[in-house]
Amino acid sequence: MKRFIRNVTLSTLSIAMVSSCSLTATPEQSQVIDSVNTPILVPLASPPQVSTQLTLNQIMANPDWMGIAAxxxxxxxxxxxxxxxxxxxxxxxxxxxxxxxxxxxxxxIPLAKLHLADQKGGELNHTKDKKAYLYQGNVFVKDVRSSEIKQLTRQNDAINGVRWLTNGDLAYWQGDNVYRLHQDTGLIEQIAAIVMSDAPKAVNEPTSYIAKQQHRLIQYVAKEHNKAKDRQANRKSLREQDPSFANKIWYLGGAEVVSELSLSPSGRYLLLSLVDKDYDWRSEHDIMPNYLGKEGYVDAVPARARVAEDNPPGERLVLLDLETHTKKDITIEGLIGFDEDVLASVKTENAKAKGERYKSEKQLRKVQLMQDWGWGQSAIQWNDAGTDLLVLLESVDNKDRWLARVDLNKGKLVTEHRLHDDAWVNYDYNQFGWLPRGDKFYYLSEESGYSQLYVKASTDKAMALTQGRFVVNDVQLSADGKYLYYRANKVHPGIYNVYRVDVATGKSEQLTDWQGDLQYSLSPDNQSLLLTASSLTKPNELYIQPIGGELLALTDYTSAAFKEYPWQAPQIIAVPSHHGAGVVHARVYLPEGFDATQANKYPAVIFNHGAGYLQNAHYGFSGYFREFMFHNLLAQQGYVVMDMDYRGSKGYGRDWRTAIYRNMGHPEVEDLKDGVSWMVSNANVDVNKVGTYGGSYGGFLTFMALFNEPELFQAGAALRPVTDWAHYNAGYTSNILNTPDDDPIAYERSSPIEHAQGLQKPLLIMSGVLDDNVFFQDSVRLVQRLIELEKPMFETAIYPVEPHGFKQPSSWLDEYRRIYKLFEQELK
Incomplete structure (x- = not known):
């Protein structure tokens, strides 16, 4: 159960990617082009002619015209x-x-029947015949065999979690209270009450001279004191002797709050994660002004803290034994490297730059439960019997992730696996869990340079179940524990399929043969996979893949208008790197009638995807569906368009991810230079007619390219862009640049506002005023900096009602009209 939200929000740093999307169909629209599935295309294939020209009004319209996806x-x-x-x-x-x-x-499913629909998630009991789940904050139990559903609670205050106990009873928790529903009697027993304050003071005998005198001389005071002692003694005796009373209350002091709690399947232990009650993710200094408040005034919207001011306190683990009513405070000494000065080299470099010396000393590091960034599980995992416990912990300094066992008898941590990274430990690829009926567990780790799957027993060395230069994620365990299912890009970094590995033998087998991108879910009977899958020109649909059988299409919600239009499938190419990066994978769109030998060279545009850590040069349908259509429009207008997975992008392993450590915006721009060179050599592009654009992290890269390589691009458009990393959030930024206090060199090297004096080419800056991810203030500060630098070649556009991911079609249209106009004016 997670209720306290730490300020480590991982921004997608990207333009909103909505899977449902719309265009107006015309009679002239022809058949859809089949996706190109060759990993590297040499030579480039000329795209076919189309009879219908795209318009920005079509592309940026309400996206429902594309179909409302499942x-x-x-x-x-x-x-x-x-x-x-x-x-x-x-x-x-x-x-x-x-x-x-x-x-x-x-x-x-009608509203009146939603509570009867099977719910995603939930928990099966030990005999697998009953499923407990929460719906609208209440507890339900379904008999899996008869499909009978019983509602066990009906209340307005939401229940936070539920689990079966090994004896067949059901436990649930609400706030800081844990309850047990006895299946034989229906009794609801409060088995734990957590109170985050000091325990009430006992009635003590007077100790000072004045107090003793008061009790000796004033009979009323003495009588009331004795009554209070008797009442307290009676309550204690009654609680100890009367079996109808609930368990004792746990008073844990007033300095912290519960961040997460987890009850053991046996019902005996309760693990708590506590955090400083005064820690707040919000800034104590700033607000985000909404100039179009509904009452006609400026609304002051709370804003998150910036990395320069944020100071996450870490968390503390406490183990409660509900049978003996004993508490064990779990210290971090069992974590290998718990007191290492992992930032010594960084602090030494920064001290030297200031003419100072840094002395490295050991000190306790701040540690917290590792948050779930989409892998769908708690960082606290009990084995089936509730006799063993694993926790996934991360250091606040981002350099270590530990998989540790909790010694329930001693209340100590035992390191089972330490993943250390001198750059930063990935937030992703951290799934782990117990295998059934034993002491073995599985986990993902990037220790080899790529996320791979391992299995380990506490007394043995880990065994790699997968090995290679590919990425493994989305691990699901078969019901019998024989197989671990996983998703991986083994064939090509941009092609994902589902595999399973035999835990005993380590033998893997491929279960799908999809030439694109997909997500999957294993059926409860373990006979089939549910796929959400797409290809280059085909948005997500649902498919059923029987294990060992033929793929079946389940849905068809992509509109006829979208399917019938002859979209150009981007060609996936590998750009050779001249900067030690191997190759850079990219999408390329070519002009209609492309001729690499013609005398007139083509203008070109490079699109920079958002998030930094995101993959877009894959064989699935792009989450940037508007940009996909815009790139088709640019190709129709005679442009070559490239979309690169520059260094820092997802899907290519640890070294690609961490190449930007303490140096954001520099390796990526080197990759953009290689992209321009490739287009000049292979796509007949005019090196003097290349522009670039992108949103969020892509806008940041547009700045870094125009400021630091002024001859590379002739124009650029930066949408909702980061201009100063010290103003972004702690969870994302401190991974890559540490903190401004520890590593100002990295921030000054990586923040566009520090390089603004290099601007020489036309720049368009566009931001939403209600952006609570990359603040509008980012653009305001850079604009003022450019004004003071007397730079005349920039323009701005503001969008008063838009958050980070724009919502209104009119805003999208206005934004891309400006981008298109910039390219038409400067590149043609």
Whole structure:
């Protein structure tokens, strides 16, 4: 159960990527082009002619015209149907559907029946015949065999979590209280009450002279004191002797709050993670002004803290034994490297730059539970019997991740696996869990340079179940514990498929043969996979892949208008690197009638994807669906367009990810230079007619390219851009640049505002005023800097109602009209 939100929000740092998307179909639209699935295309294939010209009004319209995709799909409990949501881009809420595997039609679930629909997640009991889950904050239990559903609670205050106990009882927790529902009697027992304050003071005898005198001379005072002692003694005796009383209250002091709690399956132990109660993710200095408040005034919206001011306190683990009512404070000494000065070299370099010396000393490091960034599990994992416990911990300084066992008898941590990285430990690829009926567990680790899957027993060395220059994620355990299923890009970095490995033998087998991108879910009966899959020109649809059988299409929600338009499939190419990076994978769109030998050379545009750590040069449909269509439009207008997975992008292993450590915006721009060189040599591009654009991290890269390599691009557009990393959040930025106090060199080297004097070419800056991710202030500060530098070649556009990911079609249209106009003016 997670209730306290630490200020380590990982921004996607990207333009909003919405899977449901719209265009107006015309009679002239022809058949869709098949996706190109060759990893590296040499020579480039000339795209076919199209009869219908795209317009920005079509591309930036309400995206529902593209079709309203199925989202959040999950299996029914009997594995015979699938549930999913569909929600229009302007709709306030979505609609839940159920579709049988043998049907081509989905049925809407009415509001009155939503509580009866199978729920995603939940927990099966030991005998696998009952499933407990939460719906709208209440506890439900479903008999898996008969499908009978019982609602066990009906209240307005939401329950936070539920689990089966090994004796068949059901436990649930609400706030800082844990309850046990006895299946035989229906009794609800409070087995733990956590109070974050000091215990009430006992009635003590007077100690000072004046107090003793008061009790000796004033009979009333003495009588009331004795009554209080008697009442306290009676309450203690009654609680100890009367079996109808609940367990004792745990008073844990007033300095902290509960961040997360986890009850053991036996019901005996409760692990708590505590954090300083005064820690707040919000800035104590700033607000985000909304100039178009609904009452006509400027609304002061709370803003998150910046990395320069944030100071995450770490967390503290406490183990409560509910049977003996004893508490063990778990210290971090069992973590290998718990007191290392991992930033010694960084601090030494920064001290030297200031003419000072840094003396390295050991000190306790701040540690916290590692947050779930989409791998779908708690950082606290009990074995089935509740006799063993693993926790996943990370250092606040971002250099270590530990998988540690908690010694329940001694209340100590025992390191089972330490992943150290001199740059930073990845937030992703950290799944772990117990194998059934034993002391073995599995985990993911980037220690080889790529995320791979391992299995280990506490007394043995780890065994690698997968090995290679590919990335493994999304691990799912079969019901019998024989197989671990996983997703990986073994064939090509941009092609993902599902595999499973035999835990005993280490033998892997490929289960899907998809030439694109996909996500998957294993059916409860372990016979089939539910795929959400796409290819280069085909948005996500749902598919069923029977294990060992033929792939079946389940949904078809992409609109006819979108499918019938002859979209140009980007060609996936590998750009040779001249900067020690091997190759840089990229998408390329070519002009209609492309001729590499023609005398007139083509203008070109490079798009910089957001997030930094994101993969876009893959064989699936791009999350940047508007940009995909815009790039088709540019190609129709005679441009070559490239979209690179520059260094720092996802899907290429640890070294690619960490190449930007303490140096953001420099290796990536080197890759952009290689991209321009490749287009000049292979796509007949005019080196003097190349522009660039991108949003968020892509906007940051646009700045860094124009400021530091002024001859590389002739124009650039930066959307919702980061201009100063000291103003971004701690969770994302401190990974890559440490903190401004420890490493000002990295911030000054990596922040565009420090390099603004290099601007020589036309620049367009566009930001949403309500951006609570990359603040509007970022652009305001840079604009003032450019004004003071007397730089005349920039323009700005503001969007008063837009957050980081724009919502209004009119804003999208205005933004891309300006980008298109910039390129037409400066590159042609």
């Amino acid at each position: 989202q959040g799909a999950y299996w029914s409990d009997d594995s015979q149907s699938v549930y999913f949501n569909r929600q229009g881009s302007e709709a306030a809420i979505g609609q839940l559907y159920q579709q049988a595997l043998n049907s081509n039609k989905a049925n809407e």
